[in-house]
Amino acid sequence: MQRILMVGKPNCGKSLLFNQLTGLRQKVANYPGITVEVTRGKFDKFELVDLPGAYSLNGLTRDEVIAVEEIKRSLADEDTRVVLVVLDATRLAQSLILGLQVKQLAAAQGKPVMFALNFIDEVKRVGEHIDSEGLSNALGSPVMPLSARSLDGLHEFKHALLSMADWPNVHDNKQQPPVDYSDVAARSQALASEFGIQHDIVLKNQNRIDSFMLNNWTGGLIFIAVMFVLFQSIFTLAAPLMDGVEGFIEQAASGVGSLTQRGIFHDFVNDALFGGVGSFLVFVPQIMVLTLIIGLLEDSGYLARAALMCHRPLSFFGLSGRSFIPYLSGHACAIPAIMAARTIESPHKRLITMLTIPLMSCSARLPVYALLIAVLVPADGTFMGVFNLQGAAFFGLYFFGIIMALVISQVLNRFLPRDLEKTDMPFILELPSYRLPHWKPLFQRVLNSGLQFIRRAGPIIFVVSVGIWVLGYFPLNASLEDSWLGQIGHYIEPIFAPMGLDWRYGVAILMSFLAREVFVGALGTLFGMESADEDVAGLAERVQAEGLTPEAGLGLVLFYVVALQCVATVAMLKGESGSSKLAWGLYVAYGLLAYVIAVVVNQCLGFVFA
Amino acid sequence: MTNVLNQHNANQTLTLWGLGKSQSAVVTRIDTGLGEQITARLAEMGLADGRIVQCVRRGPLGGPMVLQLSGSVFAIEQDLASRIHISLQP
Numbered sequence: 148m149q150r151i152l153m154v155g156k157p158n159c160g161k162s163l164l165f166n167q168l169t170g171l172r173q174k175v176a177n178y179p180g181i182t183v184e185v186t187r188g189k190f191d192k193f194e195l196v197d198l199p200g201a202y203s204l205n206g207l208t209r210d211e212v213i214a215v216e217e218i219k220r221s222l223a224d225e226d227t228r229v230v231l232v233v234l235d236a237t238r239l240a241q242s243l244i245l246g247l248q249v250k251q252l253a254a255a256q257g258k259p260v261m262f263a264l265n266f267i268d269e270v271k272r273v274g275e276h277i278d279s280e281g282l283s284n285a286l287g288s289p290v291m292p293l294s295a296r297s298l299d300g301l302h303e304f305k306h307a308l309l310s311m312a313d314w315p316n317v318h319d320n321k322q323q324p325p326v327d328y329s330d331v332a333a334r335s336q337a338l339a340s341e342f343g344i345q346h347d348i349v350l351k352n353q354n355r356i357d358s359f360m361l362n363n364w365t366g367g368l369i370f371i372a373v374m375f376v377l378f379q380s381i382f383t384l385a386a387p388l389m390d391g392v393e394g395f396i397e398q399a400a401s402g403v404g405s406l407t408q409r410g411i412f413h414d415f416v417n418d419a420l421f422g423g424v425g426s427f428l429v430f431v432p433q434i435m436v437l438t439l440i441i442g443l444l445e446d447s448g449y450l451a452r453a454a455l456m457c458h459r460p461l462s463f464f465g466l467s468g469r470s471f472i473p474y475l476s477g478h479a480c481a482i483p484a485i486m487a488a489r490t491i492e493s494p495h496k497r498l499i500t501m502l503t504i505p506l507m508s509c510s511a512r513l514p515v516y517a518l519l520i521a522v523l524v525p526a527d528g529t530f531m532g533v534f535n536l537q538g539a540a541f542f543g544l545y546f547f548g549i550i551m552a553l554v555i556s557q558v559l560n561r562f563l564p565r566d567l568e569k570t571d572m573p574f575i576l577e578l579p580s581y582r583l584p585h586w587k588p589l590f591q592r593v594l595n596s597g598l599q600f601i602r603r604a605g606p607i608i609f610v611v612s613v614g615i616w617v618l619g620y621f622p623l624n625a626s627l628e629d630s631w632l633g634q635i636g637h638y639i640e641p642i643f644a645p646m647g648l649d650w651r652y653g654v655a656i657l658m659s660f661l662a663r664e665v666f667v668g669a670l671g672t673l674f675g676m677e678s679a680d681e682d683v684a685g686l687a688e689r690v691q692a693e694g695l696t697p698e699a700g701l702g703l704v705l706f707y708v709v710a711l712q713c714v715a716t717v718a719m720l721k722g723e724s725g726s727s728k729l730a731w732g733l734y735v736a737y738g739l740l741a742y743v744i745a746v747v748v749n750q751c752l753g754f755v756f757a
Numbered sequence: 758m759t760n761v762l763n764q765h766n767a768n769q770t771l772t773l774w775g776l777g778k779s780q781s782a783v784v785t786r787i788d789t790g791l792g793e794q795i796t797a798r799l800a801e802m803g804l805a806d807g808r809i810v811q812c813v814r815r816g817p818l819g820g821p822m823v824l825q826l827s828g829s830v831f832a833i834e835q836d837l838a839s840r841i842h843i844s845l846q847p
Contacts, residue, residue, distance in 0.1 A: 205794060205797050238828050240829070332800045361816065455820060455821055455832045572795070575837070578832060
């Protein structure tokens with residue numbers, strides 16, 4: 148299909164314009180190898196391709212470099228009919244940097260360019276006007292003033308874009324002057340001062356809000372409040388949705404189960420498919436809720452301020468202010484978080500961030516935490532009469548993970564060899580205008596986050612679930628203790644004895660080394676309970692009755708904070724760092740560290756209690 | 758008179774990091790050690806010899822400073838800001 152490319156700087160309103168042109172049907176594609184998020188949709192009879200945002204073809208951060216490669220590749224493609232450059236009318240000089248560079252590159256390829264002058268409603272609101280015809284003459288390409296939000300000028304723009312794509316003014320290739328970016332900075336400045344608007348008016352509002360957001364005191368308080376609301380909503384908003392998914396899977400399982408005869412097939416469908424794969428689908432709502440809140444923070448402009456405020460404190464640990472966003476996402480799932488680390492300017496800091504993201508308590512750890520906290524902490528206990536003790540224990544585990552990540556970052560910063568060939572990029576961050584987020588791009592992002600999680604982690608979880616089921620099911624008609632899995636458990640029991648745990652925990656831990664969320668279900672099966680995933684309280688009583696010592700329980704839960712038990716994360720780390728040795732090395736290192744912590748806690752506390 | 762002269766001399770070695778809130782200055786020299794790629798990017802942002810910069814505010818907790826450059830607002834960290842030399846505007 149013939150294509151229209153869309154490029155622009157970050158925060159130029161590109162995704163909303165894309166949504167307005169294509170409707171809500173779109174596809175986010177990930178290229179194999181180095182993954183770039185390219186969104187595709189249909190606009191009339193053309194394919195509209197939204198390329199990732201970049202400030203300049205002279206890319207600094209990893210995500211920018213990848214975006215630029217993709218822009219260049221797509222520009223050279225034969226099917227590309229028109230290149231649409233989205234400009235931010237309120238920040239013309241910065242938008243025109245990429246605009247002028249792309250214009251030159253497109254001219255060299257013989258591709259026509261159209262400029263969409265977005266946010267024209269904001270220009271009007273401050274009583275300014277932009278001479279788009281004059282700008283169009285100066286640029287040598289049509290400039291269409293519009294607002295993707297208020298829909299001003301959108302009709303005329305669609306019409307002009309279609310007629311340009313239908314009858315592109317095809318240039319003869321190789322006729323154009325060679326590409327030269329040296330005067331781009333000066334030209335964009337000159338054009339902006341001739342056609343742009345008075346900056347002080349537009350920036351006044353932003354600077355006024357920033358005087359609260361970036362103030363030492365109010366800024367800090369707002370930051371803490373935002374984080375508090377964020378974590379609260381991961382639980383409160385996601386909980387009913389997670390129950391809904393759980394209920395749906397149960398219904399489906401009993402529906403399908405009644406169709407099949409008792410036997411191997413029935414057991415396979417019931418336990419391996421619905422039990423194993425189903426328990427993983429429960430995390431999808433939580434990932435979507437976190438994506439929604441992070442999306443709201445990002446689109447409103449707050450996330451850049453949060454990164455700015457965190458830069459200095461995080462620098463102390465060898466991290467960047469931009470590490471804050473991946474760390475935050477890591478509390479839902481490490482996989483999108485490792486992707487998000489691409490925005491970190493320095494390769495060294497980016498690597499440290501990626502290597503410590505797995506210590507953030509992702510949602511797959513939640514059921515494990517929930518079970519062990521129910522075992523260890525009384526449900527009606529309160530701390531100083533106010534805080535629920537179990538809630539405080541949850542918070543403590545999250546906090547422990549973050550502290551571990553910071554400590555390990557500091558250690559890695561000291562000892563990780565620096566790649567001397569790559570210059571360390573400085574921290575430069577644009578502070579965008581504060582804007583009310585629009586629901587359309589947000590909705591897309593939330594939906595895609597769920598789909599991508601299923602697509603990435605699903606196949607691995609499926610294989611692991613089936614493998615575990617086979618080990619636990621055979622030899623036929625044997626009890627679980629006598630199954631292959633049970634035999635392995637008894638064989639490895641001495642390893643787990645120093646942690647104060649018997650063979651059943653050993654088996655459950657071993658099973659969860661590929662995907663930690665199987666721990667609760669596995670332990671339930673080993674304690675002879677059906678559907679432990681749905682009845683955590685029941686399982687907790689059983690575990691208590693069987694006499695798990697508090698020190699062993701604490702050691703076990705800390706083990707789960709530290710251990711990297713997720714094959715999908717290892718695969719992601721391998722892809723992003725380009726080193727299989729590093730990814731599997733980290734897997735082993737965190738496993739050993741978790742083991743040592745669990746053993747030390749169990750032995751020391753056991754000594755104290757005795 | 759000597760006071761003014763001293764101040765003038767001091768301005769010669771002033772870097773961007775020394776710029777206070779709401780102060781403006783002219784960029785006089787950018788450390789060549791930064792490398793071509795970063796220097797080119799800074800020029801695109803509006804940080805090049807002869808350009809005027811304005812400090813909007815100092816970052817919280819001694820963190821990155823906030824600058825207004827050709828109609829956009831950027832935060833840059835101390836390491837970079839102290840390698841950009843400026844002279845205060847009269």
